[in-house]
Amino acid sequence: MVLSRPEDYISRLKMRAKNFNIYAMGEKIDDPLEHPTTKPVIEVLKKTYELALMPEYKGILTAEGLNNDKINRFVHVERSPEDLIKRVKSQRIVSFHVGNCNYRCTGHDGINALYAVTYEIDSELNTNYHKRFIEFLKNVQKEDLVVVTAMTDVKGNRSKRPAELKDSNSLSYIHIVEERNDGIVISGAKMHVSGAALADEILVVSTRSLTDDEKEFAVAVAIKPDFKGVYFISGWNSYDSLMKTSKDLGTDIDYPTPFGHRNTFMIIFDNVFVPKDRVFLSGETKYAEKLVEYFVAHHRAAGAGCKAAFADVILGASALAAEVNGVFNARYIQDRLLEIKRHGEATYATGIAAMALGWRHPSGVYMPNYKLANIAKLEAITHLKEAIVIASEMGGGIVVNAPSATDLKGPVGEKVSMAIKANEKYSPEERLKVMRLLSLWTAGPHLVGLVQGGGPPATQLLALKRTLKEELPDIIENARKLIDMKR
Numbered sequence: 001m002v003l004s005r006p007e008d009y010i011s012r013l014k015m016r017a018k019n020f021n022i023y024a025m026g027e028k029i030d031d032p033l034e035h036p037t038t039k040p041v042i043e044v045l046k047k048t049y050e051l052a053l054m055p056e057y058k059g060i061l062t063a064e065g066l067n068n069d070k071i072n073r074f075v076h077v078e079r080s081p082e083d084l085i086k087r088v089k090s091q092r093i094v095s096f097h098v099g100n101c102n103y104r105c106t107g108h109d110g111i112n113a114l115y116a117v118t119y120e121i122d123s124e125l126n127t128n129y130h131k132r133f134i135e136f137l138k139n140v141q142k143e144d145l146v147v148v149t150a151m152t153d154v155k156g157n158r159s160k161r162p163a164e165l166k167d168s169n170s171l172s173y174i175h176i177v178e179e180r181n182d183g184i185v186i187s188g189a190k191m192h193v194s195g196a197a198l199a200d201e202i203l204v205v206s207t208r209s210l211t212d213d214e215k216e217f218a219v220a221v222a223i224k225p226d227f228k229g230v231y232f233i234s235g236w237n238s239y240d241s242l243m244k245t246s247k248d249l250g251t252d253i254d255y256p257t258p259f260g261h262r263n264t265f266m267i268i269f270d271n272v273f274v275p276k277d278r279v280f281l282s283g284e285t286k287y288a289e290k291l292v293e294y295f296v297a298h299h300r301a302a303g304a305g306c307k308a309a310f311a312d313v314i315l316g317a318s319a320l321a322a323e324v325n326g327v328f329n330a331r332y333i334q335d336r337l338l339e340i341k342r343h344g345e346a347t348y349a350t351g352i353a354a355m356a357l358g359w360r361h362p363s364g365v366y367m368p369n370y371k372l373a374n375i376a377k378l379e380a381i382t383h384l385k386e387a388i389v390i391a392s393e394m395g396g397g398i399v400v401n402a403p404s405a406t407d408l409k410g411p412v413g414e415k416v417s418m419a420i421k422a423n424e425k426y427s428p429e430e431r432l433k434v435m436r437l438l439s440l441w442t443a444g445p446h447l448v449g450l451v452q453g454g455g456p457p458a459t460q461l462l463a464l465k466r467t468l469k470e471e472l473p474d475i476i477e478n479a480r481k482l483i484d485m486k487r
Contacts, residue, residue, distance in 0.1 A: 004144035006046035019226035040260025084355035091305030103195030107147030113294035119363035145200035209289035220281030253405035300377035301368035304351020311344025318394035343383035
C-alpha cells in the first residue's frame with residue numbers, strides 16, 4: 001500500500017481507539033469516531049486521503065517516495081525548488097476543500113526537518129539517527145500514515161530556562177527521564193498540537209535552543225497515540241460550546257460544517273517509554289535549535305498556502321452572505337470582495353517566493369528560504385487579518401447576533417422565519433447557515449490560530465533581526481557608495 005483510502009485510515013483508527021486516552025470537558029472520549037469533538041478532525045483527515053486519489057491533483061498532492069513509489073506529499077521529503085512550490089500549492093488545495101486546518105502539515109514539516117538534522121548529527125558524531133529515521137519514514141510512506149509534530153512545550157514560567165523548572169514543574173518541557181539500552185523514557189507536556197489524538201504517528205521534538213547542561217531536554221522521538229502514559233486533552237473555546245449546544249438541540253444549522261473549526265490538543269507524556277528505533281535525538285543539544293529552524297522554515301512558508309486557502313473560503317462565505325442578503329451586485333460589495341482576493345493572493349505570493357528561493361541541504365532535502373519564510377508568516381497575519389475585517393462587513397450584525405435555528409421551530413417560529421428572510425431565493429435556514437460559516441471566520445478561533453500558529457510574530461521578527469544584523473553593514477556601505485562617501 002502506498003496511497004491509502006479514507007477507509008484504510010478509519011480501519012487503523014478503529015483498531016487503536018480502545019487504547020486512547022482522550023479527554024474533553026473533563027470526560028474520557030470512549031468513541032472518537034463519533035464524539036463531536038473528534039469526529040470533525042477525522043472527517044478532515046479522510047478528505048486528505050480522498051483528494052490525493054483524485055487524478056487532477058496527481059503530482060501535487062502526490063510525489064515519489066524513498067522507494068520510488070507514488071506517495072502522499074504530506075509524508076514526502078522535498079527534493080527540489082519545484083517540490084517546495086508544489087508543497088505550497090498542496091496546502092492551498094487541501095485547506096480550500098476542508099475550510100480548516102488539514103491536520104497533516106506539521107507532520108510533513110517535522111519529517112523534512114528531522115531528515116536534515118539527523119543527517120547532520122550522523123555526519124559529525126558518527127551516530128545512526130539518520131538511518132533509523134529513514135527506516136521509520138519508509139514505513140510511514142508505505143502505509144501512508146497521518147503524522148503530526150508536537151513542537152510547542154507548555155513552558156511554565158517563561159522567564160526561566162528548562163533546567164530551572166525541572167523541580168517546580170516537571171511537565172514544562174519534554175525531557176528524558178531515563179536512558180535504557182533499548183530506548184528512553186520521556187516526560188513533559190506539549191500544547192496546541194492540531195489533530196494529534198487522531199494521528200497514526202506523533203513526532204515529539206524539542207522546542208528551543210538549549211545549552212550544554214540541558215542535555216535531557218534535547219529530544220526527538222516518534223510515538224503512537226496509544227502508547228502507555230500518553231494523554232490527550234482537547235482544547236476548548238466558544239465554538240466547541242456552540243458545537244455541543246447545536247448537537248444537544250438536534251440542529252446542524254447552528255454548526256453547519258462537518259470539518260469543524262480547528263481542534264488542538266494538549267498532550268501529557270507521563271514516563272512514556274520510546275523504543276530505540278524511534279529515537280532520533282537524545283541529548284545532542286547543539287542540534288535542537290537547528291531542528292526548530294528547519295521546521296519553522298517549512299511550516300511558515302507552506303503556511304502561506306493554507307492562509308491563501310482560508311482567504312478563498314472567507315471570500316466565498318462573504319460573497320454568499322452578500323447574495324443571501326440581496327446586495328451581491330452592489331459596487332461597494334464587489335470592491336470589498338476584490339480586496340479579500342488581493343489579500344489572499346499576496347499571502348500566497350510570499351510562500352511561493354520562499355520556496356522558489358529555497359536551498360539544497362547536504363542530505364538532499366530542500367529547505368525554504370528562511371528569511372522569506374518568516375516574511376510569509378508575518379504577511380499572512382497582516383493580509384488575513386484584513387480579510388477577516390472585510391468579511392465582518394459583508395454579512396452584517398446577524399453574523400454574530402443571529403438567533404438559533406431552533407427558534408425557527410419555536411412558539412413564534414413563523415414570525416422569526418419571516419424576520420430572518422432576506423433574498424427571496426434563499427430560505428431563512430439557508431441564510432442562518434451562511435452566517436454561521438462567516439461567523440466561524442470573523443468570531444471564531446482562526447484569528448488567534450493565524451497569529452500564534454508556527455510561532456507568534458515576535459519569533460519571526462527575532463529571526464529577521466538576526467538576518468538584518470548580518471546584512472546591515474553591507475547595506476550601509478552601499479548607501480555610502482551611492483553618495484561617494486569615503487571613510
